[in-house]
Amino acid sequence: MASSIGSVSGKEGTQSTALSLTSLAFEEVCHQLEAFVVGKKASASFVCGGIIPIDTKAVAGPTSSQPISVSPPLSSIRLRNASNVEQILLPNFNTLSQNSLPFRKLSAELYNLNVYSGPSGHFRQHVDTPRSQSQIGSLVVCLPAPFQGGNLIVQNEGKQVVFDWSHQSASAIQWAAFYSDCGHEIETVTEGERITLTYNLYVTEPVGGSIPPSLILDPRSLSLHSFLRELVMEPGFMKNGGAFGFYYSHAYPHTSDEAPMLLPRALKGADLVLYSVFKSLGIYINVVPDEYEEDDSEQSEKEQGASEKVRVGDKLHSYVATDMMTEMGEVSTEYQSD
Numbered sequence: 001m002a003s004s005i006g007s008v009s010g011k012e013g014t015q016s017t018a019l020s021l022t023s024l025a026f027e028e029v030c031h032q033l034e035a036f037v038v039g040k041k042a043s044a045s046f047v048c049g050g051i052i053p054i055d056t057k058a059v060a061g062p063t064s065s066q067p068i069s070v071s072p073p074l075s076s077i078r079l080r081n082a083s084n085v086e087q088i089l090l091p092n093f094n095t096l097s098q099n100s101l102p103f104r105k106l107s108a109e110l111y112n113l114n115v116y117s118g119p120s121g122h123f124r125q126h127v128d129t130p131r132s133q134s135q136i137g138s139l140v141v142c143l144p145a146p147f148q149g150g151n152l153i154v155q156n157e158g159k160q161v162v163f164d165w166s167h168q169s170a171s172a173i174q175w176a177a178f179y180s181d182c183g184h185e186i187e188t189v190t191e192g193e194r195i196t197l198t199y200n201l202y203v204t205e206p207v208g209g210s211i212p213p214s215l216i217l218d219p220r221s222l223s224l225h226s227f228l229r230e231l232v233m234e235p236g237f238m239k240n241g242g243a244f245g246f247y248y249s250h251a252y253p254h255t256s257d258e259a260p261m262l263l264p265r266a267l268k269g270a271d272l273v274l275y276s277v278f279k280s281l282g283i284y285i286n287v288v289p290d291e292y293e294e295d296d297s298e299q300s301e302k303e304q305g306a307s308e309k310v311r312v313g314d315k316l317h318s319y320v321a322t323d324m325m326t327e328m329g330e331v332s333t334e335y336q337s338d
């Protein structure tokens with residue numbers, strides 16, 4: 001898990017803004033900022049999925065001695081869907097000259113073959129264990145075999161997406177990909193066999209080639225960008241410098257000292273939006289782990305469900321200098337307009 005610190009030094013703005021920030025209390029600014037962040041999150045995707053009809057003529061009949069084959073073969077399914085999954089789960093943001101976020105690609109590694117059989121096969125709500133710091137999600141590919149029930153339900157921060165693959169289970173390959181910190185479950189398979197392959201999705205840096213421009217988003221097109229730009233241009237805004245701190249919206253498997261270096265490339269959804277916007281504005285941003293301390297008190301156990309023990313979210317908190325900030329010295333990068 002992580003939090004990020006964006007730090008700005010004061011600079012007299014040259015442009016008048018409709019929003020008179022000097023008259024706003026800092027708290028109010030935080031509220032507005034929070035609304036933008038939450039707004040982004042509302043549209044941020046945490047899951048995607050699709051369907052690949054199979055060529056039924058290519059499936060061998062019951063009398064054939066040929067092994068059953070599907071078209072297209074599984075290896076190409078992975079490739080054909082990789083760019084869709086990448087765009088949704090791993091968008092690349094152009095952070096211009098401030099870019100320290102390398103362009104990223106997804107790679108998938110086969111992890112498991114699962115068979116859930118009727119009348120009672122199911123998998124209770126769980127979160128997949130990340131296998132490495134670069135794992136950002138899971139991909140589930142449902143193979144063609146008839147079954148009833150067995151919905152896959154993926155959840156993230158109170159939202160859920162249901163994949164009902166039963167209707168086309170005999171005639172299509174269906175898939176879903178989601179971030180690693182999403183809870184998910186498989187409802188009871190009432191009939192037939194539900195067969196899936198699960199892949200771990202990792203972030204990699206492309207070797208050689210570059211990402212096509214169409215796959216790169218410009219953070220300057222986001223409303224958060226113009227809001228923040230006006231904010232930092234306002235004369236007198238944080239004249240003596242200062243810092244914004246955000247808890248991240250997703251959980252990340254990072255606790256090591258290398259987290260500030262490794263974390264940016266694994267950022268997801270709203271966290272990535274925030275990071276890219278700060279970056280593109282030339283605001284110093286530091287990503288640091290927010291170490292979770294377990295509270296064993298009975299009171300706390302009663303009040304918190306197991307899934308709520310981890311502090312992840314969009315709440316704004318007062319700024320507290322951490323050891324890491326102290327070690328790094330005072331950080332202040334002057335804001336530069338473009």
Ligand SMILES: O=C(O)CCC(=O)C(=O)O
Pocket residue numbers: 112114123128140152184186196198
């Ligand atoms: O089969 C599925 O739909 C998902 C399986 C799963 O969640 C897992 O293997 O962790």
Ligand SMILES: [Fe+2]
Pocket residue numbers: 126127128184
């Ligand atoms: Fe799972």
